[in-house]
Amino acid sequence: MRQTTKLALALSLTTALTTAAFAAEVPAGTNLAEDQTYTYRLLDESSSLDPQLVEDTDGSGIVRDLFEGLYNQDGQGNRAPGVALSHEVSDDNMTYTFTLRKDAKWSDGTPVTAGDFVYAWKRAVTPELASPYAWYMELMSIKNGAEIIAGDKTPDELGVSAPDDHTFVVQLSQPLPYFADMVAHATTFPAPKWVIDAHGNEWTLPENIVGNGAYVLTEHVLKERSVRERNPMYWDNDNTVLEKVVALVIGDDAQGLTRYRANELDKTDIPAGQYPALKEELPDEAIAVPRLCNYYFSYNLDSGPEAFQDVRVRKALALALDREVIVNQVLQGGQFPAYNFTPAATAGFDVPEIDYAAMTQQERDAKAMELMAEAGYGKGGEPLAFTYLYNTSEAHQQVAIVATQMWKQKLGVDVTLENQEWKVFLENRGNQNFEMARGAWCGDYNEASTFLDLLVSSSGYNDAKYNNARVDELMAKAKSSKEAGPLYTEVEQILAEEMPVIPVYHYSANMMLKSNVKGWPVENVQQKYYSKDMYKVAE
Amino acid sequence: MLNYTLRRLMAVIPTILILIVFCFFLMRLAPGGPFTSERPLPPAVMKNVLERYGLDEPLYVQLWTYLKNIILHFDFGPSFSQKDRTVNDLIAQGFPVTLTYGFFSALFVLALGVPLGVIAALRHNSFWDYVMTGLAIFSQIFPNFVLAPIMVLLFTLSWGLLPGGGWNGGQWPYVIMPAVALGTSYMASVARLTRGSLLETLSAGYIRTARAKGLPERTVLIRHALKPALLPVISYMGPVFVYMITGSVFIDIFFSTGGIGQNFIDAAYTRDYAVILGLAILYSVLTFALLLIVDLIYAWIDPKIRSGL
Numbered sequence: 015m016r017q018t019t020k021l022a023l024a025l026s027l028t029t030a031l032t033t034a035a036f037a038a039e040v041p042a043g044t045n046l047a048e049d050q051t052y053t054y055r056l057l058d059e060s061s062s063l064d065p066q067l068v069e070d071t072d073g074s075g076i077v078r079d080l081f082e083g084l085y086n087q088d089g090q091g092n093r094a095p096g097v098a099l100s101h102e103v104s105d106d107n108m109t110y111t112f113t114l115r116k117d118a119k120w121s122d123g124t125p126v127t128a129g130d131f132v133y134a135w136k137r138a139v140t141p142e143l144a145s146p147y148a149w150y151m152e153l154m155s156i157k158n159g160a161e162i163i164a165g166d167k168t169p170d171e172l173g174v175s176a177p178d179d180h181t182f183v184v185q186l187s188q189p190l191p192y193f194a195d196m197v198a199h200a201t202t203f204p205a206p207k208w209v210i211d212a213h214g215n216e217w218t219l220p221e222n223i224v225g226n227g228a229y230v231l232t233e234h235v236l237k238e239r240s241v242r243e244r245n246p247m248y249w250d251n252d253n254t255v256l257e258k259v260v261a262l263v264i265g266d267d268a269q270g271l272t273r274y275r276a277n278e279l280d281k282t283d284i285p286a287g288q289y290p291a292l293k294e295e296l297p298d299e300a301i302a303v304p305r306l307c308n309y310y311f312s313y314n315l316d317s318g319p320e321a322f323q324d325v326r327v328r329k330a331l332a333l334a335l336d337r338e339v340i341v342n343q344v345l346q347g348g349q350f351p352a353y354n355f356t357p358a359a360t361a362g363f364d365v366p367e368i369d370y371a372a373m374t375q376q377e378r379d380a381k382a383m384e385l386m387a388e389a390g391y392g393k394g395g396e397p398l399a400f401t402y403l404y405n406t407s408e409a410h411q412q413v414a415i416v417a418t419q420m421w422k423q424k425l426g427v428d429v430t431l432e433n434q435e436w437k438v439f440l441e442n443r444g445n446q447n448f449e450m451a452r453g454a455w456c457g458d459y460n461e462a463s464t465f466l467d468l469l470v471s472s473s474g475y476n477d478a479k480y481n482n483a484r485v486d487e488l489m490a491k492a493k494s495s496k497e498a499g500p501l502y503t504e505v506e507q508i509l510a511e512e513m514p515v516i517p518v519y520h521y522s523a524n525m526m527l528k529s530n531v532k533g534w535p536v537e538n539v540q541q542k543y544y545s546k547d548m549y550k551v552a553e
Numbered sequence: 554m555l556n557y558t559l560r561r562l563m564a565v566i567p568t569i570l571i572l573i574v575f576c577f578f579l580m581r582l583a584p585g586g587p588f589t590s591e592r593p594l595p596p597a598v599m600k601n602v603l604e605r606y607g608l609d610e611p612l613y614v615q616l617w618t619y620l621k622n623i624i625l626h627f628d629f630g631p632s633f634s635q636k637d638r639t640v641n642d643l644i645a646q647g648f649p650v651t652l653t654y655g656f657f658s659a660l661f662v663l664a665l666g667v668p669l670g671v672i673a674a675l676r677h678n679s680f681w682d683y684v685m686t687g688l689a690i691f692s693q694i695f696p697n698f699v700l701a702p703i704m705v706l707l708f709t710l711s712w713g714l715l716p717g718g719g720w721n722g723g724q725w726p727y728v729i730m731p732a733v734a735l736g737t738s739y740m741a742s743v744a745r746l747t748r749g750s751l752l753e754t755l756s757a758g759y760i761r762t763a764r765a766k767g768l769p770e771r772t773v774l775i776r777h778a779l780k781p782a783l784l785p786v787i788s789y790m791g792p793v794f795v796y797m798i799t800g801s802v803f804i805d806i807f808f809s810t811g812g813i814g815q816n817f818i819d820a821a822y823t824r825d826y827a828v829i830l831g832l833a834i835l836y837s838v839l840t841f842a843l844l845l846i847v848d849l850i851y852a853w854i855d856p857k858i859r860s861g862l
Binding site: 058059061062063064067069141142143144145146148149152160163164165215216218219235236237238239262263264265266268269272273275276278435436437438440441442444454474475 | 585586588590601604631642646647702709716717720808809
């Protein structure tokens with residue numbers, strides 16, 4: 015399988031960041047385009063431009079340009095300095111001390127201080143703000159975070175402090191090996207208290223907003239466009255190249271592609287199923303790169319059909335699924351067949367050896383039939399019939415049809431397909447009101463636990479209601495372990511053995527990107543782009 | 554007539570109240586809520602979110618608060634999906650867009666549809682009549698979701714004359730395609746309505762009288778025939794105009810105009826209750842207003858109706 019750059023997650027007492035990738039790296043002699051305006055398509059209007067409130071990926075992209083957190087990510091997804099230059103970790107791994115740069119300024123000229131981070135982090139957990147992303151702060155295990163969200167403590171008791179303007183200290187409630195990587199997330203970005211106090215809920219309007227990122231918001235027409243332009247106060251403005259970034263909200267995929275072809279856009283998404291044709295037509299512009307998301311079928315082990323309690327049935331269905339067909343014939347967008355839960359592109363994660371991954375499909379089918387016969391279901395046994403639930407979408411429907419046909423032909427299993435509108439689907443899936451359901455998950459941070467935590471028995475996202483004490487124990491241990499790799503391997507092996515969910519494929523991001531746009535981080539599996547790292551060359 | 558107008562206006566208030574109550578409870582029946590997400594919120598976070606938006610209160614309290622805010626502050630509440638904005642903001646930003654291209658679309662419908670119908674009626678059963686009827690049927694069978702992509706292929710991709718979408722502050726190149734795509738099939742209906750109605754009027758007795766009096770044909774046509782002939786067109790255009798300036802969901806999505814139609818769909822999918830309600834109120838107020846205007850125009854045109862008011 016592909017190997018992408020592995021991020022070293024090991025903790026060291028002092029982590030100095032030496033990587034140079036924190037500005038547009040324009041090779042000497044490059045002929046830059048005269049017009050440095052980059053225009054790209056957004057599927058939806060962003061949920062918010064407030065760093066502590068933003069929930070969606072597209073919105074976070076804009077927020078990353080308008081604000082800068084402690085750390086950024088470079089083109090490979092590695093940590094790069096942001097407002098913080100470096101950090102130190104205490105011996106017990108519970109206290110992080112970040113050293114902030116002295117030349118960082120807000121767009122109104124005010125210096126960026128540690129106090130701005132203290133204010134923002136407390137703001138993120140304040141019950142009155144009610145940020146849906148407060149859970150992220152909880153995930154970061156900041157001392158008292160969970161209690162403040164629950165209303166048992168006041169925001170002032172959050173484990174963050176600023177001993178001086180350029181030192182930001184965070185106390186954790188438990189050691190978290192990947193903590194430093196989590197501060198590249200929008201929820202943790204600083205916020206300008208004086209602006210929020212002055213304008214309240216309207217502080218993110220173009221006429222009010224003050225940010226510390228490489229760009230400032232100059233125009234924002236809801237559901238139509240937002241424009242951001244260079245922030246002259248940004249500490250690294252001299253090395254920023256793009257002058258203007260325009261995000262256009264275009265709901266229709268095909269229309270996005272048409273407008274890309276008409277040169278109205280520099281980047282757009284590829285409509286489902288069109289990747290192969292576009293790759294052939296425009297090989298330099300059609301891109302498919304791994305994305306930190308998985309797609310799986312979830313059994314309902316709580317109140318689903320009796321047959322699902324039999325691990326042989328669960329495994330037989332997983333084995334009989336020809337993922338190559340689904341990926342190469344149905345989806346055709348450079349996705350990766352999945353035999354385990356965590357995408358291989360995840361940093362620090364080695365895909366464990368899983369027996370059925372190495373088999374040929376013929377061997378898998380034979381084994382599936384054998385298991386099914388043993389369990390006494392399907393062809394020649396008790397008839398097995400169940401309903402597969404997915405949310406309404408053509409792509410999901412195609413996957414469902416193909417998968418269930420495979421089961422029908424190979425194992426004689428009858429599956430009824432049922433699709434529901436998104437929120438109805440979520441409501442039913444979340445309440446175990448299904449037999450088998452579609453599942454998908456995108457990593458919140460680049461580490462295997464963001465996926466594997468889903469199958470812990472206490473997880474609110476464990477739709478299968480899978481309950482395995484050993485998995486719970488291993489995942490709890492991984493939280494504070496310096497070398498979590500072997501623990502994840504064991505979890506994945508247990509999952510392959512017990513098959514509470516059927517991994518189907520791991521996502522790829524499909525996009526069209528004009529060949530004169532450089533610096534878009536195709537190698538960053540989280541697709542965290544920063545406009546300040548991009549530039550356009552003359553054609 | 555003033556009396557009549559006032560009576561009609563008075564009837565609007567209870568109707569809208571009933572509508573609000575009906576919509577309010579209807580949308581709560583849909584499974585899932587504004588904060589149901591793929592990543593279910595932890596209970597403590599969910600509690601805070603519901604509290605912030607008052608969704609933890611009993612339904613009747615929520616309804617009362619909602620009505621009170623509208624009446625006292627003209628405040629239609631916060632949007633749940635666009636967290637930095639209110640429903641007032643969403644409407645204030647989207648409605649002018651839809652109103653602009655809807656207005657030009659209606660103008661296009663009337664400016665092209667009526668003359669085409671008149672020409673066809675006057676040149677009844679001639680070559681021009683057939684051309685017009687053919688054109689009308691042709692445009693009517695092309696729904697806007699077929700016409701719009703074809704227009705974009707031609708005017709944007711092939712000829713590079715017009716932008717493929719967006720609004721850009723409402724500059725005219727951005728208005729043309731949405732207006733035309735939205736209006737074409739209505740234009741065809743208006744042409745056919747005008748033709749049929751004018752033909753009928755032209756065969757009426759009083760037209761013969763007018764002609765017999767020796768009035769010039771122009772006067773007969775414009776003063777005596779066209780005015781009554783346009784009555785069905787006017788009653789047709791009332792609701793169509795409401796549709797044009799509010800509900801053109803397809804046009805808004807396809808051309809990414811940022812208009813109000815997009816909000817209808819988004820709000821329903823995201824269960825953005827306050828936005829759904831706000832739009833329903835906007836839509837019904839507009840419908841009432843335009844229907845009233847249509848009735849008043851009727852009365853102005855037709856003395857028979859006027860005396861009945």
